Amino acid sequence: METSQPNEDSQAAPNEVEEPPKHGEQAKVMNPLPSSQAAFLNSNIENIISAINDKRKRDISLLADFKSDLEMQCAAAYSLMESTIYSTYEQTNTVMEGKLQELLQVIERINLLESELTEFKSAFSALYSDIHA
Template sequence: MDTLNKTQENFADEGMPVGEPERPDIIEQSNPSESASLPQTEATSNVDESTSASVTGPVTREALQSAAQSLIEEINSKRKRDTTLLTDFKKNMEVQISNSASMVEQAMYETYEQNGRMMQEKLQLLFATLDRIAKLETELDDFKHALGLLYKDVHLDTCS
């Protein structure tokens, strides 16, 4: 609050209305006595150039055209940079997807091999069991045939 009072006192000393906040249209703009000679790269630099031109003299059509052309070139440059960035991003994503797909494929084949070994063992047990069943069926058929012959012999002997 003390700062506000001091600011109001300063305004009163300078002849400015007291109680109003500091506004750009009330404050007098300072004109720099020298200008920079290095090319400016930010978009805001073009605004600074146009405002300094309006303070020092009238803005010409050529100056506006030049400023517009530099803005267009800057926009095109940024678009080209964005396109390059997007292309690089796509390439990186393709590489990452390819690596991920290779890892999934490798894991899939390792799983196939592991499951194949387990299935091979179980299939060997199954076929061994089926072979034993076939032998037992053959022995059972032989036993039934022998029992049938024995029955006939016993039955014929008792009948005669």
């Protein structure tokens, strides 16, 4: 093994970040990892992917539960609104029936007065004709 002095071009200082090659320079070729390190990295990557997939499955399950809860809450809110509306209809129907009954009585009275007025006009017209004849 040769002991050589590190120069600026061949090695970066331990605490420095290695700069990318400049235009026209050759990039350093990385040595392949030993098989034990590659297997270790592959195992870690598989574990990470498995953990991500497990988390995604939990997320999907949580979303399904959330959707189910929302549907139940919407159904409950709908039922409450529906019963409130029907209750309001029942309350207003009683009031409206009374008002409609009053309106029908007023219309009947108007029809009676119109017919009395028509009779009066006929009688008055006959009286006028008798006086001027």
